[in-house]
Amino acid sequence: MERITKKVRLGSRLEKLVPGLLLAIASISILTSIGIVFTLVVDASHFFKEVPLSEIFSKELAPLRSKDPSFGFLPLIMGTLTTSVIAMLVAAPIGLMAAMYLSEFVKPKMRRILKPIIELLAGIPTIVYGFFAYNFVTPLLMKWIPDLGAKNVLSPGIVMGIMIIPIVTSLSEDAMSAVPKVIREGAYGLGSTRLETTVKVILPAAISGVIASFVLAISRAIGETMIVTIASGSSKQFTTSIIEPMQTMTAYIVEFTSGDAGSGTIGYYSLYAVGLLLFVFTLCMNLLAKYIIKKYRREY
């Protein structure tokens, strides 16, 4: 009797400690986020003291010009958006179709084999993808598009799309598999084929998860660095042509952290401004994903 009581007491004392312990651990990630935002804002403020906000949204980017450097970030924004859009044009249809296949067409046994294989794509280091884009995809595309530059946004866009397929597939498949079996049976009971059930009933029922997977994939593409640094070049000219090189926001940060601008110069602080801009972009995407999940969520 006595030993049992002691054990219970020890358990309940531990029980009181646990929430505090967990809070401390959870705070680490929260404090890190706050620290990052703080650093970005503080250092970016040095930049904004010297460069007016209107200049940022101009097309002229010449950060290293010794006389009167210019900091128009539109070429970078264009680079980031273009590569991300190309990536989504690849990842959304392929990823979604793969998800439909895995969720509705394949036997459970086969799904357990196939899904990890697709998810393996997410485990390949991005530098390998970048190398693949520059050394394989770009030369391949040149056969069809002779004017394609050695550095361009088309090739890294496509490769980035391949990289984010698992995000779309995995999350969409989860959402579609979570649609209750009775809904599926209802559709089959009305004489639907497998494809009709998938497209007309399961997909609409899982739409919040599917859209959320798209948004998360986009924010992954926006933040992607290595592939674009290697394969899309560092041209700061504003262009809309996907066969020409463009620099993305992330690639710009890489270029400047590797020592092109001296510490404390305005060029150095521009890093933080771009970083802040990037942070705002991905934050908006994540908030959008949260909102969509909440708005279209169905309770069964």
Next chain:
Amino acid sequence: METKNSVKFKIENMDFHYGDFQALKNINLEIKENEITALIGPSGCGKSTFLRSLNRMNDLIENTKVDGSITLDGVDIYKDYDVIDLRLRVGMVFQKPNPFPMSIYDNIAYGPRLNGIRKKSVLDKIVEKSLRAAAIWDEVKDDLKKNALALSGGQQQRICIARTLAVEPEVILMDEPTSALDPIATLKIEDLINELKKDYTIVIVTHNMQQAGRISDKTAFFLMGELIEFSETDKLFSNPENKKTEDYITGRFG
């Protein structure tokens, strides 16, 4: 008293296996047109399995096997039927109301649209007719655009019945359609089933023996995968031939 209605489903020497497990043993049964046939028996007796083999819903489960024959109007549904055509003729209402997560209108129009009906005026008519037939038109006519999931359980189940009626089946299979509903909603569905009998052949699985007694013409009693007794409902409940049937309906087990 034997009814004059013609035979809709004829089941002969039917066996059903889930893998190695035999769920139904040598079932022989005739289901007649415009009658309500109730299937009763304790949990796991095979009555739901039997019901679901009538529109080949069990095809969705891996590793199942049907032997013997089931014919619908004389045609073998496992050999000479496209499963899609079969399910259009043999509709199904499930235990848990399962409206699609879309508007009431789209739920009802789903089946007709699959069959190529696109014209708004035609769809409007089908939707109204089906909702009226399912005795829910007056409750929902003003918000057909509302999501069907926002309705109460009883209303959802009638939406599901309307959705089934919209494809104009000949037979409606019901798998414990009132088990998830409160008594008032249950009564409404029972009244509705009685109404539907005029135009449809109905096969209903129920755990509730009073319900079987109230609504059905014929009752089949299943036990451990076997059909123990099948006769007129009144006779089965008042004067069962088999001792096991008597034990079950008097509540001695199950």
